[in-house]
Amino acid sequence: MVDNQQTGRPEMVAPDASRAPAIELRGISKAFGPVQANKDISIRVMPGTIHGIIGENGAGKSTLMSILYGFYKADKGEIFVNGDKKNITDSQTAIAAGIGMVFQHFKLVQNFTVLENVILGAEDGALLRPSLAKARKELTALAKEYELNVNPDAVVEDLSVGHQQRVEILKALYRQAEILILDEPTGVLTPAEADHLFRILENLRREGKTIILITHKLREIMEITDTVSVMRRGQMTATVKTSETSPEQLAELMVGRKVLLRVDKTAANPGDTVLEVRGLRVRDEAGVERLKGIDLDIRAGEVLGIAGVAGNGQSELLQVLGGMRSGKGSIRVNGQELDLTGLKSDARSRRKRGIAHVPEDRQREGLIMDFHAWENVAFGYHDDPKYQRGLFMDNDALRQDTQAKMAKFDVRPPDCWLSAKSFSGGNQQKIVVAREIERNPDLLLIGQPTRGVDIGAIEFIHEQIIALRDQGKAILLVSVELDEIFALSDRIAVMFDGQIMGVRDPAQTNEKELGLMMAGITDTGPQGQEASRNG
Template sequence: MAADLAPGRPEAAVPPPAIELRGISKAFGPVQANRDISMRVAKGSIHGIIGENGAGKSTLMSILYGFYRADAGEILIGGRPTQIQDSQGAIRAGIGMVFQHFKLVPNFTVLENVILGAEDGALLRPALAKARKALTELAHEYELDVDPDALVEDLSVGHQQRVEILKALYRHADILILDEPTGVLTPPEADHLFRILRGLKAQGKTIVLITHKLREIMEITDTVSVMRRGEMTATVKTAETSPEQLAELMVGRKVLLHVAKGPAQPGRTVLEVEDLRVRDGHGVERLKGVSLSVRAGEILGIAGVAGNGQSELLEVLGGIARGTGHVRLNGRELDLSGKSCNGRARREAGVAHVPEDRQNLGMIMDFSAWENVAFGYQDAPEYQSNAVFMDNDAVRADCEAKMARFDVRPPTCTLPGKSFSGGNQQKLIVAREIERNPDLLLIGQPTRGVDIGAIEFIHKQIVALRDAGKAILLVSVELDEIMSLSDRIAVMFDGRIMGERDPKATNERELGLLMAGVGERGAA
């Protein structure tokens, strides 16, 4: 467990753990999300919880935070049995939670978001003045600097996360739960978050970190608990384990942590992009003359810090956004601004698209899994019973087959998309697009929020598609992923291609300089 007694040391001398869970179980209908889970988290430590998507990690922490009630078991906070009926009860117990998808009001200021629900009286002006002073002190103490008067919608993702942490600290949280905190952060933002977490630990705070990234577990945690299929399989000291051992404990088998692929055999040019330009709704130019090409049988990786045009590149190539310039697929000019600039026309031309934002662009969250599997392909011949109606039974059968092949959990095609974890949502989208045998696959952040076993599987599917002679344009903020999957790497900064590199002949430092705008085009 997280805190073992030293030989000969009296039990009374050992401080109680910050959190102790005893025999926690939780089921949702026939699905057993948590089964008889016991865990101890030492006070003033950073305790990691890892496991595959659907292993029950988030459910367990949602029970601790009062979002769910356990069917059985007991929670002790600081050694005292504690009934946590709802999130307010968790806050009173000194627990704060930072969710993977932030719970912020976009058109409120930072200050307004921090005090929302904790106004401390009927008069707002004194509450804001008090909160401003407390916010300034907290921001200085924990390196959480953020403008209290800034609108949340104008902040970067990293700064929005700081607001969530400030919300918890303002409510006097001694225990912080962070659910996949780096899933939407750039590498520099993740590094800054780790500095913040170390500072919180030094101040005596207890951190529970839910993540699927083994590098982060090894870098930041003191102890790690491993979950598999709703059960706790092990709790070990981080210094006494390895990424390989943790991966095997998570998945129940040995996992290949590096992409296994042979050399590319590039053929004809499938995608040609010349002088592509895109403006956003405010008239700001987001793509500034991008030119590139992708050949059959190769993966072109696009590296860069989020917000430098990669999203716009995928969207205009996928028919979601409009632009100017020239894009040719298999030698045929694609419409960039007219009526046929849409996702359906792109799919008919042989383009499949796994978007970066799976919840807003990849799925309809209230629709069932089988409906989402047909999303965009509802006119496919295998889904038609006649000229008027879809064959729903055929779609459901196809969904069940895809769920089995891609190990989607739970394997229930009638559940709505919102009932699946983020990683399982991603598997559904990847299955839908990859199995359409496209000439060109556009894939953005393919393994964001996906567990180690599923990462291995998705990477294999991408490589297999390449080896089948398909062209792949890959966008990822994970440099490890870009360098291991790509046959060529293009780096974007401020809407431009800064340079192109061979992954075998470059390194993270060189790519990092290009990502910062220093390189072939000079400093921006």
């Protein structure tokens, strides 16, 4: 792929100065109240290239793209499209200027067909039939040209996430987009789907389209982009040619200091079995079976990573283990059966059995965003006698406890009176991790430990997880980031459609094999179950 960039793209080797940039932003600034989201940002995106924008969460990438797409109005600065100054006030003018956007969370009507979604908002005239016919013809042509195959008559809710994303791209292309912005497009895709997406993007580039790819994954930037711009704290810190940079350099530009991209850990030294799951089945509120007979074992002193595309039952597994959901089957912790449906199936009882839980969605579940930090530090453990004084809560004890945890886990700023929502994602997560790890649990459930967390904090949280493992605790890690699974796990179980497709030793597998298992393709499924049993 790197060859392709260098040989097939002469204008990247020597940028054609006579061609106007497809997008040029000059001095864009945008503040939300006291927060300066974008500060004097200038960027030139050359036509026919894939331009990556990388930065940590909250660096201002999405704000910048929202300004380009007309969702926000910049306080200062100018936008040029193909050399012409444009005043982009809303998404309609952005579309008219040839800009299309594929959002992280798709904006599709779930019970419409692909065709209906594509023409939605772009119908010609009052009658649908001619528009639909025209769109059908165009879709067929686009599918052929770019490998964008989707059945035009399929209802969107029946499509896989990867296909839904294609519909979003088709929508933009149908509206004559020449410049395509993709916001974190691979977050929800399997590795194979991501590869397919990258092939589509390469086809688009070959046809002269310009693509802006927003991501926080260094690997994707290195793999597909021609040029990359790095954002940090609302500013553009560098724009470099991808072929002339390295992941280490980009990480340093993003964070502002040297970062270790790997986790240092010794080999696991597993002890007795802590968690034993047998034939676990869970139905959701709609009666759909989400877990279809899960068997799992985790021993003391090991990390079991659960890999899988989001929505294949990992959330339900964490929830039933954490007491947020009822289920059928058997779960034993330290040899004792857990109550899965009755009065003792709630999260409080689970905590009493030595299970700590860092939930996948810390803002919705793990924290009360409007509570002070010190109120959050007891959350879930607030009935602990050490936080009580007679009839009342011992708020002084809580605040002292909070200051101690904040110091130990380097929460910044270390102010226990700030509300949870005032902390950055990484510091919010540190509060949750501190609360759960400091209870010294036998089993730690941890879901998406570093989602929306800045690189500096990722390092810290990973170290804490490994440290807990080395104290001889059992850890169940759920993450959609394969890199994270590989970095932390001593064994990897792959989930697909509510089942464990197999368990692998991270040293003896690779992304390709796991990727196939994540897509449900395996010929060793039953053996995998065996492997899990034998540990």
